[in-house]
Amino acid sequence: MSAAVHPLVSPWGRFGLYSYFIDAPEPAIVDTGIASSPAEGLLPALQQLGRSIEDVRWILLTHGHIDHLGGAQALHDLTGGKAKVVIHEADAPLLRSRQAHVDEYVQGRSRYLNAPDGAQQQAQTAQAVISGEMEPAVLVRGGETLSLGGDVRVKVHAVPGHTPGSVAYQLDDAVFAGDAVQIHGAANRFPGYTDPDAYRSSLAYLRDEVRPERLYLGHPYRGADGEPYGVELDAAQARRALDESLALEARIRGSVTRCLEAGLAATDSVYSPFEPVAAELGYTSDPTLEPSPFFTTLDGYRSRFTQ
Template identity: 75%
Template sequence: MTHDVTVHPLVSPWGRFGLSSFFVDAPEPAIVDTGIASSPAEGMAPALEAIGRRIEDVRWILLTHGHIDHVGGAHALWELTGRRAQVVIHEADAPMLRSRRSHVEEYRAGRGRYLRDAEGEAGVAAAAHAVISGEMEPSLLVRGGETLSLGGDVTVSVHAIPGHTPGSVAYVLDGQRSVFVGDAVQVHGAANGFPGYTDPAGYRGSLRYLRDEIRPRRLYLGHPYRRADGTPYGVELDEAQAREALAQSLAAEHRVAEAACACLDAGLGETDSPYSPFTPVADALGYTGDPALEPSPFFTSLHGYRAQHHQTVQYRSFAP
């Protein structure tokens, strides 16, 4: 059983968001998520030195999912450990660690269909080259259900929690139920003010799984996500805050789902609105944020509902 393993948040600034990684002070130390290319040298190394730890001693790099602000520093961090750390990611998100191009492909397949910005794809490609420190093959692919030993009696269990991305995972420090979820608990969104996920049904199921099965005592978030009133949580939540964040995440998803389904049932229509063809969703939710600000969670999520709705219609068409 794992007891009293200390976790240190490591925060790096980037754009509108703070990037949060976490140092797990185990016999074989781990860092959960890696920020962008500059994060390991400019943020992590000095922060670890300040608490008497060395980045060279990190032996596990645990990636919650494949987005650039979580895997961007992975290669650089791996290099700083003398290439001795094991790099872990879910197999579904592994292409985003192996290839910068996969981030452009994700954009084109999802939100890029709706954004009226001719430079959008070029911007994603430029960002991938600027903030991903290197393409690399992971040391260990996971699916969920694995247990990793961080030395001594410290173990981490891996849980698949798809929704935000297909390969989102939770890492749980066994025995103390400290849970690292990256961006899999969106509440009401971060600075963009809208929750972002590619698979609404998967996201909803993962939130329920976290709430009912894992029941975090400590919940570690990738960004300071916001309550309904707009006030942000920190990135380190206690048990009561974790319950509240999960409940608010489910409530927010329910509101978005109702608006999205009503819009899709009525039929999509092009308008002059920047929210087109999902203008009724923004109106119903009172959403006034900029839908073009990357990573554009508005269109990411709404495209997910559209794909889900299409599958439902197809099923009804072929059902006996």
């Protein structure tokens, strides 16, 4: 590899927020955690590596969720405003506006959650963990190549599904996939994606065309046995993670299709109106815990089923 890669982790509640430092002539950080992550996690980690956060010249965002872009403005400020922030154009509204995160919640999973003050809570969270609203320096669509100085090049792959603007950054044979590869989910034990068709296509694209020799994930996603894969996967692990992600998506697709064809019925279950899906898949975790991947994902199938 033409540039060393160093994982940087910042804790946040039930989640580990993973960023990656690419030690190139123009150093880059992939994903930023939340507002506190740059000062409390990234800065001391870089100091331990003998590097200065002021030297960072690229901030590469894999997608627009708060735990990946929340620290972008803070990190940008710590570089003296010298780093270029990169994001896919479809997720750029989430960088420009905290309200966009509230709108996403209201238009999607909120209708399944018994949370009258849910939108207010989302607004409070966005205010607390997003360090600032900002305009990206570089908008990408997929297919671009970014130069990190010298002979270090990063190719941008569009991998929508988890979000409309999810991207993977490829450095030689290593790929930073963010949350585009969910396997069996992270802390909530269920994969989260808004567009099932795009998610499946992106997984197949990564497996069959990109074929990473090393795959860096946004969280330590779990396998079918509940054990975390970790965030740094070798070629064999990456292939298995992609295969397992595709297999689970097929199971979910089949189950939710049968449920939708039979007709949704409201029940007293916490999984309502998708109680049959939870039962068939053996899903027993709490689907109401944010970011509620169970409802986010099944709403994605429901939206496409009713089109």
